[in-house]
Amino acid sequence: MAIDQVPANRRLVEELYANGYLTAAARQAALEFLKPHDQWSLWISRLLLIVGSALALSGVVYFFAFNWSQIPPIAKFASIQIGIVAAVGAASVWGFTRTHGQVLVVGASVLVGVFLAVFGQVYQTGADAFELFTAWSVLILGWSVISNFAPQWALWLAVTNVALGLWWRQAALPSEEMAFLIYAYLALLNGMALAVREWGALRGVDWIARRWTRVLLTIATLLALLVPASTLVMADDPTTSMLVAGIMGLIGHVVLYSAYRHLLPDAWAVSATVLSGCLVLDAAAYRILSSALGDNTAATWLSLGLATLVIFATAMVYLRSIAPKLKAAHD
Amino acid sequence: MTDRATMHRVPALLDALARDGHISDRQAVEAFVLARQGETELPLHIRVLAGIAAVIACACFVGFLWKLGLIDYDEPAGMLLIGPAFIVAAIVLNRIPGVSQTTVGSFLLQASLAMMATGKLLFIIGFNESFSTPWAWSLAALIVTAATYHLFPMSIDRFLSSFVVLLSVMVTTVVWGEETTLPHELLMTGFFGLQLTVGAVLLTHGRIRREHLPLGYAIAFSLCVIGLTSPAYVATYPMVVNGMLAGGLIALFAWAGGGVDILKRPPMVLASLGAVLLALISAPALMLSIGAMIIGYAKHERRLLILGALLMPAFLWTYYYDPEVSLLMKSAILTVTGGALLAGRFYMSYTGKSREA
Numbered sequence: 001m002a003i004d005q006v007p008a009n010r011r012l013v014e015e016l017y018a019n020g021y022l023t024a025a026a027r028q029a030a031l032e033f034l035k036p037h038d039q040w041s042l043w044i045s046r047l048l049l050i051v052g053s054a055l056a057l058s059g060v061v062y063f064f065a066f067n068w069s070q071i072p073p074i075a076k077f078a079s080i081q082i083g084i085v086a087a088v089g090a091a092s093v094w095g096f097t098r099t100h101g102q103v104l105v106v107g108a109s110v111l112v113g114v115f116l117a118v119f120g121q122v123y124q125t126g127a128d129a130f131e132l133f134t135a136w137s138v139l140i141l142g143w144s145v146i147s148n149f150a151p152q153w154a155l156w157l158a159v160t161n162v163a164l165g166l167w168w169r170q171a172a173l174p175s176e177e178m179a180f181l182i183y184a185y186l187a188l189l190n191g192m193a194l195a196v197r198e199w200g201a202l203r204g205v206d207w208i209a210r211r212w213t214r215v216l217l218t219i220a221t222l223l224a225l226l227v228p229a230s231t232l233v234m235a236d237d238p239t240t241s242m243l244v245a246g247i248m249g250l251i252g253h254v255v256l257y258s259a260y261r262h263l264l265p266d267a268w269a270v271s272a273t274v275l276s277g278c279l280v281l282d283a284a285a286y287r288i289l290s291s292a293l294g295d296n297t298a299a300t301w302l303s304l305g306l307a308t309l310v311i312f313a314t315a316m317v318y319l320r321s322i323a324p325k326l327k328a329a330h331d
Numbered sequence: 332m333t334d335r336a337t338m339h340r341v342p343a344l345l346d347a348l349a350r351d352g353h354i355s356d357r358q359a360v361e362a363f364v365l366a367r368q369g370e371t372e373l374p375l376h377i378r379v380l381a382g383i384a385a386v387i388a389c390a391c392f393v394g395f396l397w398k399l400g401l402i403d404y405d406e407p408a409g410m411l412l413i414g415p416a417f418i419v420a421a422i423v424l425n426r427i428p429g430v431s432q433t434t435v436g437s438f439l440l441q442a443s444l445a446m447m448a449t450g451k452l453l454f455i456i457g458f459n460e461s462f463s464t465p466w467a468w469s470l471a472a473l474i475v476t477a478a479t480y481h482l483f484p485m486s487i488d489r490f491l492s493s494f495v496v497l498l499s500v501m502v503t504t505v506v507w508g509e510e511t512t513l514p515h516e517l518l519m520t521g522f523f524g525l526q527l528t529v530g531a532v533l534l535t536h537g538r539i540r541r542e543h544l545p546l547g548y549a550i551a552f553s554l555c556v557i558g559l560t561s562p563a564y565v566a567t568y569p570m571v572v573n574g575m576l577a578g579g580l581i582a583l584f585a586w587a588g589g590g591v592d593i594l595k596r597p598p599m600v601l602a603s604l605g606a607v608l609l610a611l612i613s614a615p616a617l618m619l620s621i622g623a624m625i626i627g628y629a630k631h632e633r634r635l636l637i638l639g640a641l642l643m644p645a646f647l648w649t650y651y652y653d654p655e656v657s658l659l660m661k662s663a664i665l666t667v668t669g670g671a672l673l674a675g676r677f678y679m680s681y682t683g684k685s686r687e688a
Contacts, residue, residue, distance in 0.1 A: 003361050008344035010630040015367065018538040018588065020362050026353035028589050031348045034339060035629065040588065041598050044627060048605075048676035051621070051643065056669025058647045061660045065651075066658035271376035282387065298398035305391030307444065310386030313437035319377055320437075330418065 010034060046099070053103060073122045079116045084108050088143075102149035109140040109155055130166035137163050148207050154216065157193055161220070164189060180228050180241035184248050187224035191252065193217055198264060211268075218256065218269045222276045225249040225256075230283040253277050267319075267326045274315050281311050348368070375634075381441050382487045388445035393452065402453070410457030417450030418475065422482050440485075447488055451475045466505040470476055494547035497526065500556060505566050519566040523557055524575055526550050532581060532633075533624050535586055551623060551631040551635065555642055558616035559649050577610035583622055587629040601675040608671055612664045613656075616646035622649040648652045 006012075010031065017027040050220055064071070064079075087108035091101035113136045120127055137160045144156040167184040168174065194217040201209035225248070232246025253273060260269035283308040293300045341364055348354045396402050415464075425444035427436070451472075458471035460577055478494040504522060508515040533539050533547030557563045564572070581603045585591045593599055609618050620642035627635030650661060 003365060004340055004342050005579050006341045006364055008339040008341045011365065011632075012367075013344075014343070014536075016363065019363065022348075022353065025350055029346060029351055029353055031589055033344060044598050044602060045676055047621070047624065048601075048679070050670045051617075052669045052672030052676055053663045054643060054647065054669070055617075056673060057671055059666030061665070062651065062658055062662035062665060066662055089674065132546050152648055186383060218640045230382070268376055270482045271380065275380055278380070278384075299506040301394035301398060305395065305445065308384055308388045308391060309438050309441045312380060314378055314434055316377055316437040316441070317434045319380070323374065323377075 008034060046117055049099070049103070053107070057107060073118075073206065076118050076122065077115070080111055080118060083121040083198055084111045084115065085298045096147055096149075102147055105143050105147045105149065106155060109130065109143055109152065112136055112139050113159070125312050128166070130163055130170045133159055133163035133166055150207055150210055153193075153208075154213075157217075157220075158192070161186060161189065174241070177239045178241045180231070180239065180245040182230040182245075183224050184241075184245040187245075187248060187252055190217055190224060192223055196257075214266065215268060215272075218260075221256065222254070222268045222272055225252040226279060229253065230282045233280060233284040234287050245277050245331050250280070253280070261322070263328075265326045267323060270322070270326065271319055274319060278315050282308055285311065334591050381444060381485075382491075383547070384441045385444035385487075387449055388441065389448040390454070392445060392449045396449075396453075402456075404456075404460055406459035407457040410453045411461065414450045414452070414454030414457055416447045417453065418479060419450075421447035421450060422479070425483055425485070444482075444485055447479065447483055447485075448491075451479075451492065462633075463509075465503050469496065469503050472496045472499050475496060480546075481542070484542065486542075489542070489545035490549050493546045494552055497549060497553035498556065501553065501563055505563050508566065515566060516568050520568045521552070522570050523567055526554055527575055527579060529531055530554060531582075534630075535583075541656060545582055548634070551619075551638065555616065555619055555638065555645075557625075558619045559642070559645055561649065561655070563655050565617060565655060569615075572615060573610040573618075576615055576622075577606045580606040580609075580618055580625075582620055583625050587625050598679055602676065604677060605672060608668060612668055614646065614650075614668070616642055616649070 008030075008319065013022065013027060013030040013034065016030075018024045021301060022030065038067075060083075064076075086102040091104040091108070094101040094104070096102065096105065113132075113232060116132045116136055116139075119125070120132060137156060140152075140156055140159070144152050147153075165182065168185070194214070197208055197213050197217055227249075228245035229249030231254075232242055232249070233245075235242055238246065253276060256273045257270065257277070259275065260266045282304075286304055289300050289303050289307065293303065341361070345354060345357055345360060354360060367403050387497050392400070395474060396413070403409060415574045421443040424446065427439055445611055454475050455471040458474075459468040461467070472492070472495050479492070480489055495604065500522060501519075504515075504519050508518050511518060530547055530550035533543055539547075557567075566611070584602055584606075585594055588594070588596075588599060594603060606618065606621075608623075615632060620639045623635045623639030623642065625639075627633065627637075627639060650665075651658075653661070656664070
C-alpha cells in the first residue's frame, strides 16, 4: 500500500507517539488536526439532542404504561394527537430538511402507530393487526416522502414489512402449496427499496446515499432470498411456491452479486451476498451427503464439517482476491 | 450516531505536522507507518465469514465426536485428552507458512479455528464434569484462553474466548457468589471495577499492542452485559458502580479532549454534570453507551460506535422491566434526565458552542 492511501486516524497517532515518533505537543497537534474542537462540540450537541429526545420520549411512554388503565379514553386520544400535531407543527417551523425537524417527524410517525393501537383498543374494532400496520404504513408514507430522512424511511419499511407478513398470515391465508410466496413478496419489497436507494444515490441524493442504508437493505433482501433458496435445495418434494420463491432466491443472489461486484462495487455487500450463497451451498452439501452416506451419521457430520470449510475457504480466497479491485473502484 | 468526520490520509497529516515543526525525520515516520500496514489482519467482513464457517464446522465436528461416543459425560477424562489434542492441532495448522494466501491455506486457517473452538469446548465440558465446583467452567475457560491467547493469533478466537471467560465469571458470581466467604456484592463490584479499569486502559492507552484489542472489546461487551442485566447489576454495590462509571466518563471527556484542561470548557462542564446526573439516576448501560460512543468517535472505531448506539435502545427496553424501581419513578427519571440533556443541547445552540470554530 502506498503512503498516500493509508488513512490517518487516532490509532495511528497514538502508535507514532508510543514509538517515539511524535512528542506530546505533536500528538496534541495531530489530534487537533484529525478532530478539531468544533467537531467535538457539534458531536456532543447532536449526542445531547438524540439521547435527550430518546430519554424524554421514553419517559412519556413509561408514564402512559403506568397509568394506562386509569387514563380516560379522551385523555389518551388527546395526548397522543396533541403530540402528533405538536411534533409535525414544530417540524414545519424548523423545516423538514433540518435534523430537529426530521427527528420530530420520526417521533410523530411513531405516535401514529400508538394512536392506531389505542383506537383499536378503546373502540374494540376487532381489526386484525395487519390492518393496523397497513394503516400505519399508509398514513406515514407522505411524511416519509417529504422528510428526506433515511431513518424515517427505515421506519416506514419496517412497518410495511410487518404489515405484509401479517397480511399473509391473517388475511391471505395461503394453502401449504402457496405458503413460501411470502418470501418472494418480501424480497421484492426490500429489493425494490434497495433499487430505489441505489438510483437515488447515483443521482447524488445525499441523505439516501449513506452506507448503512445499503447494508440494511441488502441484509433485509438477502434474508428473504436465503430462506426459500436453502429450503429449496434441501427439499425432496418442493411445493409450487417453494419452487417459485426458491428459484427467485437463487436468481436474486446472482443479481445482487453482479450488481455489487461490477456495477456498484462494494466489499461489504458482495461479502454479505457471498456469505448467503455459502449457506445455500452448505444446505445443498448437507442434502447430498446425507443422501449418499445414509445411516452413517458420524461420517455425515464429519464430511459436512469438511465441506463447510472447503466452501467458506474458497469464498474467503475469492473475496480477498477481489478486495483490492473493489476498494480501488470504491475509492 | 455516525462518524461523519473527514477521513484524512497520512500525507495530509504529516504535511500539517511538518508545517508546525513537529516532525524532523519525515522519512522515518513514513517508513514506520508503511511497516505497520504489513501487520494488518484480515478485513472484518472476511473474519465474519471465517467465524461463521468455524461455528458451523465446530458443531459438525462435535456431532461427529458425539456419534463416535468420544463425548461421554461419564468419562470426562476422554474429553480432557481430546480437547487439548484438538487445540494443539489447531495451533500447528495455524502456523503452517503462507497460511490464508491460497484456497488450501484458507481451508487450513478455518479448519484451525474450528478445531480450536471444538478443543476448547471439549476441555471446558470435561474440566467442568471432573470437578464439583461451580467455578470449574470459569477456571477451565481461563486456562485455555490464557494458554492459547498468544499462541493462536486470530482475533475472533481471542475475542470470543475472553468474552466466555468474563461471562462465566459473571454468571458464577451472580448464581453462586453467596456461597463464598467474601460478600457477594464486594466480589461483583470488584469484578466490575477491575474490568472497567483494564478495559479503559486497553481501549484508550496509546502503548497497547494490537493483539490485546480483542480482550478490550470482550471487556466492553462484558460490561454492557452487566449494565443491561438486572440480576448482575443488583449483585454489585450499585452506587459504587455508578460512581466508577461517572468518574470514568469524565476521565474519558478529558482523554478525548486531549487533557484535563478541556474540562473547564462550558460544553465539557455540561457533559460532566450530565455524567453525574446519569450516575444519580442509576443508568449504567446509558453511561456505558455514551462511553463506547466517545471512544468510538475519538478513535474512528465504528464497532464501538455501533455498540454504543445499540446499547441505548437495549437499555430503554430492559429498564422498563427492571423490578427495582416503579414505572412512575422510571418515567419521572427518564423525563427529567432527557429534559436536562435537551436543555444542555439548547444552551450549546444558544451560546453558539455547537458551531464554534
